[in-house]
Amino acid sequence: MAAKRPAKKTNVSGDELKQYYRDMLLIRRFEEKAGQLYGMGLIGGFCHLYIGQEAVVVGLEAAAEEGDKRVTSYRDHGHMLACGMDPNGVMAELTGREGGYSKGKGGSMHMFSKEKHFYGGHGIVGAQVPIGAGLAFADKYKDNGRVTFAYFGDGAANQGQVYETFNMAAIWDLPVIFVIENNQYAMGTAQQRSTSTPDIYTRGEAFGIPGEAVDGMDVLAVKEAGERAVAHCRKGKGPYILEIKTYRYRGHSMSDPAKYRTREEVQKMREERDAIEHVRALLIDGKHASEEDLKAIDKEIKAVVNASADFAKDSPLPALDELWTDIYA
Amino acid sequence: MAIEILMPALSPTMEEGTLAKWLVKEGDNVSSGDILAEIETDKATMEFEAVDEGVIGKILVPEGSEGVKVNTAIATLLEDGDAADAEPDTAKTEDKAEETAAAAPVAAKAATPDAPKPDLTPDWPEGTEVKQQTVREALRDAMAEEMRGDENVYLMGEEVAEYQGAYKVSQGLLDEFGAKRVIDTPITEHGFAGIAVGAAFGGLRPIVEFMTFNFAMQAIDQIINSAAKTLYMSGGQMGAPMVFRGPNGAAARVGAQHSQDYAAWYAQIPGLKVVMPYSASDAKGLLKSAIRDANPVIFLENEILYGRSFDVPVMDDFTVPFGKARIWREGSDVTIVSFGIGMQYALEAAEKLEQDGISAEVIDLRTLRPIDYDTVLASVMKTNRCVTVEEGWPVGSIGNHLSATIMTRAFDYLDAPVLNCTGKDVPMPYAANLEKHALVTTDEVVAAVKQVTYR
Numbered sequence: 103m104a105a106k107r108p109a110k111k112t113n114v115s116g117d118e119l120k121q122y123y124r125d126m127l128l129i130r131r132f133e134e135k136a137g138q139l140y141g142m143g144l145i146g147g148f149c150h151l152y153i154g155q156e157a158v159v160v161g162l163e164a165a166a167e168e169g170d171k172r173v174t175s176y177r178d179h180g181h182m183l184a185c186g187m188d189p190n191g192v193m194a195e196l197t198g199r200e201g202g203y204s205k206g207k208g209g210s211m212h213m214f215s216k217e218k219h220f221y222g223g224h225g226i227v228g229a230q231v232p233i234g235a236g237l238a239f240a241d242k243y244k245d246n247g248r249v250t251f252a253y254f255g256d257g258a259a260n261q262g263q264v265y266e267t268f269n270m271a272a273i274w275d276l277p278v279i280f281v282i283e284n285n286q287y288a289m290g291t292a293q294q295r296s297t298s299t300p301d302i303y304t305r306g307e308a309f310g311i312p313g314e315a316v317d318g319m320d321v322l323a324v325k326e327a328g329e330r331a332v333a334h335c336r337k338g339k340g341p342y343i344l345e346i347k348t349y350r351y352r353g354h355s356m357s358d359p360a361k362y363r364t365r366e367e368v369q370k371m372r373e374e375r376d377a378i379e380h381v382r383a384l385l386i387d388g389k390h391a392s393e394e395d396l397k398a399i400d401k402e403i404k405a406v407v408n409a410s411a412d413f414a415k416d417s418p419l420p421a422l423d424e425l426w427t428d429i430y431a
Numbered sequence: 432m433a434i435e436i437l438m439p440a441l442s443p444t445m446e447e448g449t450l451a452k453w454l455v456k457e458g459d460n461v462s463s464g465d466i467l468a469e470i471e472t473d474k475a476t477m478e479f480e481a482v483d484e485g486v487i488g489k490i491l492v493p494e495g496s497e498g499v500k501v502n503t504a505i506a507t508l509l510e511d512g513d514a515a516d517a518e519p520d521t522a523k524t525e526d527k528a529e530e531t532a533a534a535a536p537v538a539a540k541a542a543t544p545d546a547p548k549p550d551l552t553p554d555w556p557e558g559t560e561v562k563q564q565t566v567r568e569a570l571r572d573a574m575a576e577e578m579r580g581d582e583n584v585y586l587m588g589e590e591v592a593e594y595q596g597a598y599k600v601s602q603g604l605l606d607e608f609g610a611k612r613v614i615d616t617p618i619t620e621h622g623f624a625g626i627a628v629g630a631a632f633g634g635l636r637p638i639v640e641f642m643t644f645n646f647a648m649q650a651i652d653q654i655i656n657s658a659a660k661t662l663y664m665s666g667g668q669m670g671a672p673m674v675f676r677g678p679n680g681a682a683a684r685v686g687a688q689h690s691q692d693y694a695a696w697y698a699q700i701p702g703l704k705v706v707m708p709y710s711a712s713d714a715k716g717l718l719k720s721a722i723r724d725a726n727p728v729i730f731l732e733n734e735i736l737y738g739r740s741f742d743v744p745v746m747d748d749f750t751v752p753f754g755k756a757r758i759w760r761e762g763s764d765v766t767i768v769s770f771g772i773g774m775q776y777a778l779e780a781a782e783k784l785e786q787d788g789i790s791a792e793v794i795d796l797r798t799l800r801p802i803d804y805d806t807v808l809a810s811v812m813k814t815n816r817c818v819t820v821e822e823g824w825p826v827g828s829i830g831n832h833l834s835a836t837i838m839t840r841a842f843d844y845l846d847a848p849v850l851n852c853t854g855k856d857v858p859m860p861y862a863a864n865l866e867k868h869a870l871v872t873t874d875e876v877v878a879a880v881k882q883v884t885y886r
Contacts, residue, residue, distance in 0.1 A: 171633070173629070202666070203665075203666065203668075204664055204665050204666035204668070205666035205667075206666075207663055207664060207666055208664040208665060208666065212664035212665070213665075214661070214664070214665035214666075214668050214669055215668070216668045216669050221629070221632050221633075221669070222661070222664075222665070223664075224656075224657070225656070226652055226656050226657075229625060229652060229653060229656060229657055231625070232621070232622050232623075232624075232625025232626045232628070232629060232653065233625055233626075233628055233629035233632065233653075233657060234629060235625075235626050235629060236625060236626040236627060236628055236629015236630040236631070236632065236633065237629045237630070237632060237633040238629075239626055239629065239630045239633070239635075240629070240630045240632075240633025240634055240635045241633065243583075243585070243611070243630070243635060244634070262621065263621045263622050263625060266617070266619035266621055266622025266623070267622050267625065267626065269617055269619065269622070270616065270617060270619070270622055270623065270626060273617075427667065428662050428663045428665075428666060428667035429662070429663055429701050429702055430662070430702070430704075430725075430726050431662055431667075431670050431672070431725035431726055
């Protein structure tokens, strides 16, 4: 971790901390359940879990306002839950059912919600980056003060279209925050084997785009950095880069044998740096919540997740007619 | 011999229906297009039209009959000289074309139950004033009119603003609409195509100009994976209403990397609409329709055609709908189908053929997705012969697709195999003589027509 852990003392209220705890826990439990359903054969194809990276989206959503937009890659379940999309609809899309956000036609990697300003869910590495800048282009064109979060990984950070986009975002001062979720592995290739610079955000300097590295295992650090980035964009100063150093506990996708890193490395991150445990400690140590309070939250989350799994299992398969709909508007 | 009129399938899934009402009686004269009966399915009541002309012989299934299986003979149609009790000729059933179409799993969705009835209304009302205008001016006017009408329409691309367009198509637009709406991009097709897709998701109506479609290959992932598929992948929640336009195909002496025709490539993609105009009025009317369309539209222009002049109607708001071909010449011996610059060869060939006493009907498809199959099929059913013309490569060409469609839906009408005239199966050479040979030529079209007409 290049970024430093902030002091324990925070100016965040207990209620806010509890909300972050709840939001991160929802993602983790949801993803665990998705992993289970995948194992049972209820979810097919590619399924990329977000476990370990929860503080990134929860911290940044805490810095966003209503109307701000977000777009990401195929590791997208966490982003959808964090921006308020319904777990039932997300899980039912994973199982390819009628009740899914895309009526079962998108799947894990291709989900959208116009209502929540979530613009996907994109399966092609890096393709969401110019799309994110384009959303920001539309907002600037309409002069509506909105910003867009364009998430991508350390792997996508080597895509040519990312740098084409940096260039245009800079010359046109687009209100877009490029969020590099650096989980240190591009599928199975460690960052130092694939990427010329240890701190990817420094690449923005070549385009005149300011940026910073952020401790992605600390939701409060992410939120503060997010607020700086949002303020920069809303003032009309153009794009901003946040390189959020994070870690994925699970494989790249469900079919990843994970031979490229040791079990000990993963274990060490889980034990020493886990983002949810961090907030849990802040809540208990700051006397914002008791063990019982947190247990109650755990129980509540579990119920939400179980309900989403039930919904996803019970929702019918899409009608065969759906094959032919939504091709043209 | 009498013809059997069969119970039609009014949808790909229909197996039986109710013959609700006969609208003709025995002895009535009917001609193609007359409504014979009303047929009810579980979904709807539909009118059933005659395909051939003749006299109704016997009504075999009375009105009110339920559960009539598809393809059951419901009446006989007497042709000239038939006696009322003539035996039906089962080999020549009325719905042959439709039956074969229904048997093809993909074509079935698009198949029309009866012989096609193309929309033959003219593009503009008779008596409308026309003026001569180049394709280039027509395209510019289309963009300007639509930009005046909708604040969210903007143009982006390389050299579209201060340079006034690499081919001067966007001349004057920067002056009228300003730098906010006429935007010069860096030479980064992949990136700016993606930004435009995002802008379309975000509620704008981008027009993306590629200096040529050869360079759009850098951006093709964004065009297909992001623009064309998102409506489907999002279950209808969001899509990309936008236009990708620019010159396509061979110009002159620019070699292999600047001369490719992408018509067949893009026409293959569900979710895209694909337009390839020939004339100036089509360039204008179709581009206006493209800008208003709620879907991503690939608009394939041609550098050689930019400077050609055609009649363009003087109208406040002239548009041409997608999926409606234009018949440039009526004829009776052969149907020549083309689009874009291919029309030049098709029309030249038709003139030469006329001197040889061969009457060619020339159809300009104008849009390749959707394709106006009805106009093509109705023409082929009349002429019984077809030649297709395009500049693109032969393998997986538009001509191939039309041949298959005609074979599936009008097999019994064909008196000769459909021939495809295409560009040659080689990268475009630079040398002038080789280049000329690599493209399709008028002489090749003439020779193909003579082959199918056995002259």
